[in-house]
Amino acid sequence: MTQDVKEIFADRRGTGASVRSVAAPPAPAALAAKVRTLAPSMTRSMQRVAEAVAGDPAGCAALTVTGLAELTGTSEATVVRTARLLGYPGYRDLRLALAGLAAQQESGRAPALTTDIAVDDPIADVVAKLAHDERQTLADTAAGLDTVQLGAAVAALAGARRTDVYGIGASGLVAQDLTQKLLRIGLIAHAPGDPHLAVTNAVQLRAGDVAVAITHSGSTGDVIEPLRVAFERGATTIAVTGRPDGPVTQYADHVLTTSTARESELRPAAMSSRTSQLLVVDCLFVGIAQRTYASAAPALSASYEALAHRHRSGSR
Amino acid sequence: MTQDVKEIFADRRGTGASVRSVAAPPAPAALAAKVRTLAPSMTRSMQRVAEAVAGDPAGCAALTVTGLAELTGTSEATVVRTARLLGYPGYRDLRLALAGLAAQQESGRAPALTTDIAVDDPIADVVAKLAHDERQTLADTAAGLDTVQLGAAVAALAGARRTDVYGIGASGLVAQDLTQKLLRIGLIAHAPGDPHLAVTNAVQLRAGDVAVAITHSGSTGDVIEPLRVAFERGATTIAVTGRPDGPVTQYADHVLTTSTARESELRPAAMSSRTSQLLVVDCLFVGIAQRTYASAAPALSASYEALAHRHRSGSR
DNA sequence: TCACCGTTGAAAGATATTTTCGTTTCGGTG
DNA sequence: CACCGAAACGAAAATATCTTTCAACGGTGA
Numbered sequence: 001m002t003q004d005v006k007e008i009f010a011d012r013r014g015t016g017a018s019v020r021s022v023a024a025p026p027a028p029a030a031l032a033a034k035v036r037t038l039a040p041s042m043t044r045s046m047q048r049v050a051e052a053v054a055g056d057p058a059g060c061a062a063l064t065v066t067g068l069a070e071l072t073g074t075s076e077a078t079v080v081r082t083a084r085l086l087g088y089p090g091y092r093d094l095r096l097a098l099a100g101l102a103a104q105q106e107s108g109r110a111p112a113l114t115t116d117i118a119v120d121d122p123i124a125d126v127v128a129k130l131a132h133d134e135r136q137t138l139a140d141t142a143a144g145l146d147t148v149q150l151g152a153a154v155a156a157l158a159g160a161r162r163t164d165v166y167g168i169g170a171s172g173l174v175a176q177d178l179t180q181k182l183l184r185i186g187l188i189a190h191a192p193g194d195p196h197l198a199v200t201n202a203v204q205l206r207a208g209d210v211a212v213a214i215t216h217s218g219s220t221g222d223v224i225e226p227l228r229v230a231f232e233r234g235a236t237t238i239a240v241t242g243r244p245d246g247p248v249t250q251y252a253d254h255v256l257t258t259s260t261a262r263e264s265e266l267r268p269a270a271m272s273s274r275t276s277q278l279l280v281v282d283c284l285f286v287g288i289a290q291r292t293y294a295s296a297a298p299a300l301s302a303s304y305e306a307l308a309h310r311h312r313s314g315s316r
Numbered sequence: 317m318t319q320d321v322k323e324i325f326a327d328r329r330g331t332g333a334s335v336r337s338v339a340a341p342p343a344p345a346a347l348a349a350k351v352r353t354l355a356p357s358m359t360r361s362m363q364r365v366a367e368a369v370a371g372d373p374a375g376c377a378a379l380t381v382t383g384l385a386e387l388t389g390t391s392e393a394t395v396v397r398t399a400r401l402l403g404y405p406g407y408r409d410l411r412l413a414l415a416g417l418a419a420q421q422e423s424g425r426a427p428a429l430t431t432d433i434a435v436d437d438p439i440a441d442v443v444a445k446l447a448h449d450e451r452q453t454l455a456d457t458a459a460g461l462d463t464v465q466l467g468a469a470v471a472a473l474a475g476a477r478r479t480d481v482y483g484i485g486a487s488g489l490v491a492q493d494l495t496q497k498l499l500r501i502g503l504i505a506h507a508p509g510d511p512h513l514a515v516t517n518a519v520q521l522r523a524g525d526v527a528v529a530i531t532h533s534g535s536t537g538d539v540i541e542p543l544r545v546a547f548e549r550g551a552t553t554i555a556v557t558g559r560p561d562g563p564v565t566q567y568a569d570h571v572l573t574t575s576t577a578r579e580s581e582l583r584p585a586a587m588s589s590r591t592s593q594l595l596v597v598d599c600l601f602v603g604i605a606q607r608t609y610a611s612a613a614p615a616l617s618a619s620y621e622a623l624a625h626r627h628r629s630g631s632r
Numbered sequence: 633t634c635a636c637c638g639t640t641g642a643a644a645g646a647t648a649t650t651t652t653c654g655t656t657t658c659g660g661t662g
Numbered sequence: 663c664a665c666c667g668a669a670a671c672g673a674a675a676a677t678a679t680c681t682t683t684c685a686a687c688g689g690t691g692a
Contacts, residue, residue, distance in 0.1 A: 127599050131457065150439055392680075
């Protein structure tokens, strides 16, 4: 029945100059298979242990020797013997392998990320799906961004006397984000929130100034209008839009295309378009900071310093 | 210097009647992210340990406490302390998680190193690096989000009579984003931009209302102050922060942790923290929309309809 | 300079794992 | 059917590992 077992037990203590590193590299993930292979050569108790281990790696990984022994109605010694038979130096190592296996199984079963978010999805799935989706949006945006246009836009912004950024609703926040960033590196920028103010501002622009319009749909009148005015006044105009064929591009010297993810009721387009727009804005910002490094760097640290005292000390 | 750390060790600052379900189910795979998040609140020795652990999970999983202590030139006590700070009951459990992480890394390929953005990087590289970085941030955030806390926050927001959202600077935009979203599904929300207004608003809150504070540093006085007021008025308070040990959490019933990417001059922390914060906000939004689907769905389409005529027709 | 507070590691204390060893079980045999 | 020996098994001792305690160290502010 079990001559192998005997050998394993025998060679353990000192007699032989037995090598001991019998070359059995602890199983990585093929544990279930190993259990099946070795089961016949196991004694009843050991089979119970092996079964438990193969059946619920994650659960067993959480147990101590004693715990597993109790669970399987055996003793610590038997658990250790089983671990040895499976090729590990001891239970501790089996347990580590088990944890690894559990983690693999965990990551393996993807919660069907491609499906849409349902009303009854558990919160964990919502997180996974949203994250997956936004990651996808970022990849798409990066892939679809025209670096020539981007470079041109950066050049224009870096050299602008002043910059206006137009955006409404969700895009308005992106406009503000860009404005904040430009201000931080010492450039002059505004993001009028009120459409009328936007037009009023646009009228003041001229050659050497830059106007940026941010609109996902590419057809938001309140944003197109000030851009048109700026365009006609001779300012350099940039459109950040998900519709490179939309009306807004009519008045844009440079067009930066944002990506569009499929939307649904629980996943409005505004969500992914915002992610996409922000990536574009970040690219603009970094590009500009590079170009104007000499003045941008000190400006950045200056604004950093200025804010320092607004933080409570309590955090190292 | 670091009274927070002490407090964590001592006991979870019991003051507030707040439940604050310590929950924190040990991180499965988000360990590197967690290390980065918690690094600032670590002492030097602990940082060495955390670094070793994050740098070579597989290697460290093979070590005993003593081994890891020697490797990092510290003591067993420090190793255990670090494990605790990372959210595990002790070193044994950290080790198990490490084994799991190693197994995952093994199966899923290498994590593609990111070099920092240089001043003379061509624009195409900037795009690629930024996109990669933000994608990483999203993955980290999703992995590190405590779904229990998230669920609790969603429940609170979904049932709130009214909601205030506080945020300043870059986080202010995120606050506005959340507010816009809540308004869209028929909830009552405000995001006072002025710190004084914020406090004034906060005073009006009471049980059944919700206050959300968004701050990357976790120590922005202008944001903490209104949250404290809201907390003391009996409102349910939520903190979205990158520093779960920062002062802000003192007044938060629920803490949602955003991830922290390593920053540099051309890649300010504000950039990745914003990405992280927005993902959290999106998760909140979708979660709330699910819970209040009956009223959220019509509200969403109503606002969609209302905006339709603001878009010029000529798009297609 | 001194007192204080946070940080740190050595060593004691508590758990978990491994080994030892005696008891039990089982199959075969006289 | 009683007896023997080999194998299986588990209780408990021995060891390794992990956790906690506590005193010393070092930096910081009064």
